[in-house]
Structures are given as C-alpha cells and as structure tokens.
Amino acid sequence: MSQFDIEKLPKGSKGFMYDWGSDQRAFKGVPWGKAMMWIFLLSDTFIFSCFLISLMTARASTVVPWPYASEVFGLTVFGTSVPLLLIAIMTFVLITSSGTMAIAVKYGYEKNRKLCGWFLLATAIGGLTFVGMQAFEWSKLIFHDGVRPWYNPFGAEQFGAFFFMVTGFHGTHVSIGVIFLFIFARKVFRGDFDTGRKGYFTSMKSDYEAIEILGLYWHFVDLVWVFIFAFFYLW
Amino acid sequence: MGTDKKQEVHTHKLGIYLWIWGLLFVFSFFSYMVDYMEFQGLLRWSLIVFFMLAKAGFIMAIFMHLYWERWAIVNVLLWPMTAIGVFIAIMAAEAYYTFFTRMFYFVVGS
Numbered sequence: 001m002s003q004f005d006i007e008k009l010p011k012g013s014k015g016f017m018y019d020w021g022s023d024q025r026a027f028k029g030v031p032w033g034k035a036m037m038w039i040f041l042l043s044d045t046f047i048f049s050c051f052l053i054s055l056m057t058a059r060a061s062t063v064v065p066w067p068y069a070s071e072v073f074g075l076t077v078f079g080t081s082v083p084l085l086l087i088a089i090m091t092f093v094l095i096t097s098s099g100t101m102a103i104a105v106k107y108g109y110e111k112n113r114k115l116c117g118w119f120l121l122a123t124a125i126g127g128l129t130f131v132g133m134q135a136f137e138w139s140k141l142i143f144h145d146g147v148r149p150w151y152n153p154f155g156a157e158q159f160g161a162f163f164f165m166v167t168g169f170h171g172t173h174v175s176i177g178v179i180f181l182f183i184f185a186r187k188v189f190r191g192d193f194d195t196g197r198k199g200y201f202t203s204m205k206s207d208y209e210a211i212e213i214l215g216l217y218w219h220f221v222d223l224v225w226v227f228i229f230a231f232f233y234l235w
Numbered sequence: 236m237g238t239d240k241k242q243e244v245h246t247h248k249l250g251i252y253l254w255i256w257g258l259l260f261v262f263s264f265f266s267y268m269v270d271y272m273e274f275q276g277l278l279r280w281s282l283i284v285f286f287m288l289a290k291a292g293f294i295m296a297i298f299m300h301l302y303w304e305r306w307a308i309v310n311v312l313l314w315p316m317t318a319i320g321v322f323i324a325i326m327a328a329e330a331y332y333t334f335f336t337r338m339f340y341f342v343v344g345s
Contacts, residue, residue, distance in 0.1 A: 012306050019307035027308045038312055049319045053326050060330035063337050070270050088267045095263060099256035102298045109246045212300070219298045223291055229263075230287035234270050235280070 037213045041220045044173075048224050051166050052231050058158045059235075067154030069233045072145075073137070087233050090133050091225065094174075097126025098222040101215050108188070108211035116211060117188040123218065124181035127174050134171050138164075166232055173221050184214055255297045262286045262293075 006029035010018045019028050027035045059066050070083040077085065104119035141147040141163070145154075149161040187193070188211070196205045266286035269279055296302040301309055 006305075016306040016310060019305060027305065027311075029305060030308055035308065038308060042312055042315060045316070046319070049322070053319075053323055056323070057326045057330040057333075060327065061333035061337065063334070063341060070273075084267065084270050088263075091263050091267070092260065095256070095259045098294065098298060099252060099259070102252045102255075103249065106246055106249065106252065216299055219294055222298075223294050226287055226290045226294070230266065230283050234266060234283045 031209050031213075033209065033213050034216065037216050041216065044220065044224075048169070048227070051162075051169065052227060055162045055166065055231065058162065059156070062156045062158065064156040066156050067152065067159045069235075072141075072154055073233065084233060086133060086137055087229065090130055090137075091229055093126055093130050093133070094222050094225050097123045097130070098219055100126065101218045105212045105215040108193075108208035111194070111208060113188060113191060113194060116208070117185050120181055120185040120188060120211070124178050124185060127178040127181060127218075127221075131171060131174050131178065134167065134174075138167075162232070166228055170221070170224055170228055173224070177218050177221050180214055181218070184211065251297060255293050258293060259290055262290045266290075 009015055009028060019026050022028075073085075073087050074081050074083045075085040076082075100119045100122040104116050104123060107116040107119060145152070147153075147160045147163065149164055150157060152160045187199075190197070192199075193207045193210065196207075198205055263286075266283060269282045269286070274282065301312070
C-alpha cells in the first residue's frame with residue numbers, strides 16, 4: 001500500500017490519468033475513510049439538491065404569492081423589527097463552528113491532543129447553539145404563527161412543507177454531527193489516537209485522520225446551510 | 236492505513252484558517268445586507284448567488300482541503316455536480332410550463 005511516495009507522483013490532470021490508469025487504488029494518498037466520507041457527502045448533496053430544486057419548482061409554479069421570508073423570520077428587538085435577525089445569527093454561529101473545526105483538524109494533524117480536543121468541544125457547543133436556536137425558530141413558527149406543512153398565514157401553502165422538510169433535514173444533520181463531535185472530543189481528550197485504543201463500535205485502531213473525516217462532515221453541514229440560507233431565506 | 240502515513244502530514248499555518256473564517260463572516264454579512272437593504276430583482280439574485288458561491292468555494296477549497304487534494308478525487312466530486320446543474324435547468328423549464336398552464340386554465344380559462 002505504501003509503495004509510492006505521493007510527492008513524486010505526477011500532479012494535476014497528469015496525476016488524474018496516472019491514478020486512474022494504474023490498476024491500483026484510484027485515490028492515491030487518500031485514506032479509504034476519507035474517500036468514503038466524500039462519496040457519502042456527494043450522495044447527501046444530491047438529496048439536498050432535490051429538496052432545493054423542488055422548492056424552486058414549487059415556488060416558480062405557484063399562482064399564489066410566496067411568503068416573504070424577510071418578514072416571516074424577522075425578530076423584534078427593543079421595539080424595532082429587524083428582518084431575518086435570528087437566521088443571520090444562526091449563520092454566524094455555524095460559520096464560527098466551522099472555523100473552530102478547521103483549527104481542530106489542524107491541531108489533530110500536529111498531534112496536539114489538548115488543543116484539538118478543546119476546539120472540537122467548541123465546535124460541538126457551536127452546533128448545539130445552532131440547534132437550540134433552530135428549536136426556538138420552529139416553536140415560534142408552529143405555536144405563535146400557526147405554520148403547518150399544509151397551511152400558513154403568510155401565503156402559498158407549500159411554504160410550511162418546504163420549511164419543515166429542508167430545515168428539519170439540515171437540523172438532523174447538525175444534531176448527528178454534534179453527537180459525534182462530543183464523542184470524538186472525549187476520544188481525543190482520553191488520548192485514543194495517541195495510544196491506539198480500539199474504538200467501541202469498530203474495534204479498530206484509529207488516529208487523527210478520523211478528526212479530518214469528522215471535519216469534512218461538519219464543513220458539509222455548514223456548506224448546506226450556505227445554500228439553504230441563500231435559496232430559502234434570502235431569495 | 237497506517238503505513239503510508241508520513242506523506243499525509245500536510246498541516247497549514249493557523250493564519251489561513253483565520254483569514255478564511257474572517258472572509259466567510261464578511262461574505263455572510265454582505266449577503267445578509269442584501270436582504271436588509273431590500274435589494275430586489277436581478278441585482279438581489281445575482282448578489283445572493285455570488286456570495287453563496289464564494290462562501291461555498293472557500294469552505295470546500297480551504298476548510299475541506301480540496302485545494303490540496305489530488306486531482307483524481309477532486310474530479311470525482313465536482314463532475315457529478317454538473318448533473319445537478321442540468322436537473323436545475325430541466326426543472327426550471329418544467330416549473331415555468333406548470334405556471335403557464337395554471338395561469339391559462341385557472342385565471343384566463345375560467
């Protein structure tokens with residue numbers, strides 16, 4: 001498996017031909033876990049794309065006015081109503097947690113156990129904050145405004161269905177990510193990746209590569225939010 | 236795994252992550268401003284898409300390390316996206332056709 005030195009292999013499009021034409025593993029220098037995570041994320045991209053494309057189709061074909069997200073998600077602060085305030089804060093929180101995750105991956109590769117663990121923990125808390133604000137947003141819409149998947153007081157009926165489907169599916173991803181972030185923060189603090197302690201589910205040794213793979217998932221969650229923010233909330 | 240670990244240690248300076256983090260903040264702030272300033276029409280849509288793609292690009296390239304990955308995996312990830320682009324075009328055409336028939340039969344026809 002390690003008969004090649006990745007630095008000496010051809011790069012760019014020549015490297016592309018070399019990797020695929022070598023009758024060996026195609027993704028040289030890419031751990032299998034990372035390749036699998038990327039392929040999973042690609043399939044997840046298709047699912048989220050289907051949601052957002054059907055949102056486009058519903059919104060473009062309805063003859064009823066679409067609810068104005070800017071007002072629907074506005075908050076009143078000190079007597080003045082600020083459009084989309086909660087969503088903007090959620091966006092900044094998620095980006096911040098993405099930044100701390102990137103730094104955690106960096107310290108993981110430098111085998112800096114403590115800093116990696118603390119930044120993972122910060123990322124998890126950021127994610128938890130995001131989910132908490134989303135729960136607040138959902139309960140406001142459900143109990144205060146009476147939004148249902150089949151009805152809402154603002155305009156086209158499909159709005160509620162798309163809101164719950166798109167943000168719910170994304171929120172599920174965030175929640176799963178938060179659970180794994182806490183699990184991996186514990187593993188890092190315990191030193192699992194330094195001592196080669198075997199995982200509970202996998203019974204396999206792992207190392208800080210696992211943090212990068214977890215990081216890919218977390219950045220993807222942030223990435224999806226970028227598109228949801230643009231197409232659902234801003235458009 | 237395990238054996239070919241030595242070449243995988245590509246760690247970058249902390250500064251680049253902080254820079255990208257800051258940039259993402261700025262882009263998010265501007266895309267929020269698009270809504271706050273109540274830009275409408277083509278200006279609104281083009282600004283939203285521009286900031287969205289800029290943010291997505293920086294997240295994928297730097298945070299997800301795609302910029303440093305080998306071309307073989309970058310291509311596997313990015314080419315299927317063209318299928319999504321085609322799908323968007325098909326469904327946009329479909330949506331406008333549905334809208335047209337609805338207008339025709341519900342509004343004009345009745």
